[in-house]
Amino acid sequence: MTINKIEHPVKKVAIIVAKGSIEDVYAGLVMANGAVMEGIECKLFFTFFGLDAITKKRQDNLKTGTVGNPAMRMPGGLPFPTLLGILPGVEAGVSYMMKSQMAALDIPPVSEFLEMIVDGGGEVYACKLAFDMFKLKREDLWDQVKDVITVGKFYELAAGEGSQIIFT
């Protein structure tokens, strides 16, 4: 912006997504997309279960965990009993609801969201260690993943004045 000048603006963000549930992945994607929308350089680094978000077969089929989340609520606002979460179909139902609520806010599916980030100049990377550990192949990954990189390389990419590393 030309009128309001921030003294030490964030110029670059390197965002690490290490978990694969809907809300964990979207937290990273919203931050990343928000960055490119503001003209901030953005690198996304997916590791461990976060790799699901850039695995073609899984990325648009993420789930929200329905056990062990004390913040989970029923649609009316009552607490969501953990025991209910173990029933078959409940996780799928809750995940469907999460996705439809987000779609209502014009938040796209994971693959399209990633595409928006890349279209805005963002870059998407996979962690080599987790990639090897999960025995993935390059063709398993979303086509626009720029590279499979080491932690050292990630820090190199994250370097620079006004750069921030965000672990979601």
Place this chain on the structure above:
Amino acid sequence: MATKNYAGVNVTVTEEGYLTDASQWNKDIATEIAREEGIELTPKHFEVLEYLRAQHAKGVTLTIRSVGNSGITDVKGLYILFPAGPLKKSSRIAGIPKPTSCV
């Protein structure tokens, strides 16, 4: 709130330079605001601006995605037309308020 003169017209703008009254906008004003942002407007830019204004008039919350699906340009094209902050810059040039959406 401040008053600024664009293309010979006095308009009121917010601290961040967004017009406070979208009806004060015209194409010459847009051209001058765009220059402040380092953008030379082409007919394609104006198509986007008209779209934004029409959506704003309908009370729609604008997102990058909605503009990308407008049929005028895609998301990538929008970033090329209005680099480094496409939704904010295009909204400012279109004379509508600063976007409030996170996507």
